[in-house]
Structures are given as structure tokens and as C-alpha cells.
Amino acid sequence: MKEEKQASTDHFAAETWDVIIVGAGAAGLMCSATAGYRGKRVLVIDHAPKAAAKIRISGGGKCNFTNVNAAPENYVCSNPHFVKSALSRYPSREFIDLVDRHGLEYEERELGKLFCSNRASDLIQILRTECDWAQVEFALKTEIEKVISQEGEGFRLRTSQGDMRCRKLVIASGALSFAKLKASDFGYRIARQFGLNVIATRPGLVPLNFSGKWLQRFSDLAGLSLDVRVSCRERSFQEAMLFTHQGLSGPAILQISNYWRHGDSIEIDLLPNLDVLSELKAIRQQNSNFHHWLNTFWPKRFTQMWLNLYPAPARLSNAGDEALETLAEQLQRWSLYPSEDGGYDKAEVTLGGVDTNEISSKTFESKRCANLYFIGEVLDVTGQLGGYNFQWAWASAVACGNAL
């Protein structure tokens, strides 16, 4: 791949690039190809030895690269209107057309999620090909020590490979999740250096940890999964929930973690889509076995734990209406207090980031500092689970690339 045949340091320093993009991730690659096709001389700088580390490992190695239903409602952002323009100008259909042109094999899974059929690296290859065709150049394994504004003449970057100059600078350096993949706070530091506000960050799409008796109970059930509906702060998601040695995970929990704040409880409906009270009344009337009925929905180990926690007789014939209502409430409104989130090392994304009120939603240029742009996850825009985060990377990158 191109990174092994990188040009010399002198070459990077010899010219003033039209555009330098910091970050060879999803947004950086897409933006560089878009600008390169428009005739701009583009250099992408990254401190990692290879481009697109997150794409490579995402989606269990198959990269959930977009979602056919992507819409503004799928994003968390302090300014919910911000995402509308870029998403409508570059909807998921556009990215699907791009990968179709390259012959990528992919499959649609539940809830509109598109995954590579083979490997995520097939998608990286497509992006690298686009960059090659657009004559984008790469300086990988390059640390940026300082960014200096040249008063209306662009920027000078002091790097481990010497000084590099550009007219326009795009920050596509991502966010804090998965430091082992070279995630850094670079983008936030640059934003602050140029006077932009940064919204406090926290881990998103992350497992939730528990302490005390719940930790022991969930740890005993580690590996079990249930289909549930989890709610918090007026949001709810019906998907699988997984018990782990630290607490709860699985898609339903990752989704709700984007909305959960320290001190909030989460509410779990363990039998979603069921009129549980009516079912319990029918069990009472038919004198059938309540414990066996639970086992038709849950693994036996979970039923056992549940009945230890909330003892109930196998036969409900003597239970009054009030007792059945309490039982239904326990099953459908199980309220729990997570102790903490799983931290950035387990988080797929970072909530918060560069304040979108500081950025043009059309061009992604900073309103305070001309010729400085921010795209992708470094911004205070976070998608739900399901390919929405990559769709944001593509859409923000194309909008910016067309404006450079």
C-alpha cells in the first residue's frame, strides 16, 4: 500500500499545499479524495503507520459502513439542526453508489445496517484507490508538534518530518475512543488554540458497569443475552442486551449509553411487545406454570436469578389483581442504576467535541478562524449504533471537500 512508499520529507516541505488534512481515517480519506478530484493539491498527515485503523476493526472486522435509514434523528448533537445539511446533501444512497461502482460485496442486516460481506479492508482499499485517483499524498507516521497560523496566508505545521505549509487546514483527527488505535485529543487542542469552544466529552456506545450485588449477579450470567427494551431520558431501544463480568452490554445498552448520564437509572422491559398483565391473568385462570412460562422467553439461568430476586409462586391461582400488577411492573419496568460507563477504551465513539455552533454546517469551516475546518467525529456529533457514525464521517467530509 501507498504508506510503505511514502515520499521524502523534502518533498512535503517543498510546496505550499492547497489543503492539509490531519487524520487518515474515514472522514480524512473521503475529504481528501473529494478535494483532490476538484484539482486541489492535498496532503494527508497521520501519526499512525497505516490509514483507517478504525475502519479495519469496525463491525467485527466487516465494517457497518452506513445505514440505509440514516436521518438527523439518529444523531446526538447539542445543536440538532447542524447535521441536516450535510446528511441531506450526501445521504447513504450516495455512499452506496460509490462502493457499488467499485464492486464492493456487502450485505444488509437488521435495521438497515450495511456491512462488507468479506473484510473491512475491502472498503479501505476503495477509499485508498479514490485517493490515488485524486492524486492525494500521504505523510504517515508523522507527529504534529505545533500548528502556526500565518495571518491570512494559511498555516505552517511543525512536524516530526519538518515544517509543512498549507492554505487550508482540515482537522479530521477523530476523538478519544480506542487510544490503542492512535486516537488523540489533537482536534480539541487545535480547536481551543484557535478560540473555539469544545463541549465536554464522554464515552458513547459503551457498556455500562455495575457495582455491589448487581456486579456479582451479572457476572454470574456473563455471556447470556436477552431481547429487551431499555429506556433512559425518554429514549428507548429494543435490541439484545448482554450480561458481562462488569455489568451490561450488547446493542440495547450501547444505544442507551449515548443518552445515559451518571446518576440516571435505566429501565428495562424484559418482555417487550407483550401485554404482560393480560398474560399473567390468563396464566392464573388456566392455572398454568408461571416459571415455565418465563422459560419460554428467557434462558433458565436468568429465570433462576430473577426468581431469587423477586420470588413468585409457580401457580398464580391465589394471586390477586394487585399482586399480578406488581409482577408485571417488575418484569416490564426493571429499574437499575449503572455505577459508571466502561470508559473510552471500550467506547465505540466519543460524545461531545468541537461545538457545532462554531462551525458552518455547509462548509465545515470554523466561523472564528478562516481556512480552518473540522469534520467527522472530532465534532460534537455522535451517531447511534448501526453505521450512522461512518455515514456522518462520509457526509461531513464530502460537504467540506466540496467547499475547499
Ligand SMILES: Cc1cc2nc3c(=O)[nH]c(=O)nc-3n(C[C@H](O)[C@H](O)[C@H](O)COP(=O)(O)OP(=O)(O)OC[C@H]3O[C@@H](n4cnc5c(N)ncnc54)[C@H](O)[C@@H]3O)c2cc1C
Ligand atoms: C471498535 C469500534 C468499532 C466501530 N464500529 C463502527 C461501525 O461498524 N459503524 C460505524 O458507523 N461506526 C463505527 N465505529 C465508529 C467509527 O469508527 C468512527 O465514528 C469513525 O471512524 C470516525 O471517523 P473520523 O475520520 O472522524 O475519525 P477516525 O476514523 O478515528 O480517524 C482519525 C485519524 O486521525 C489520526 N490522528 C489522531 N490524532 C492524531 C494526531 N495527533 N496527529 C496525526 N493524526 C492523528 C488517527 O490516527 C486516525 O487515523 C466504531 C468505532 C470503534 C472504536
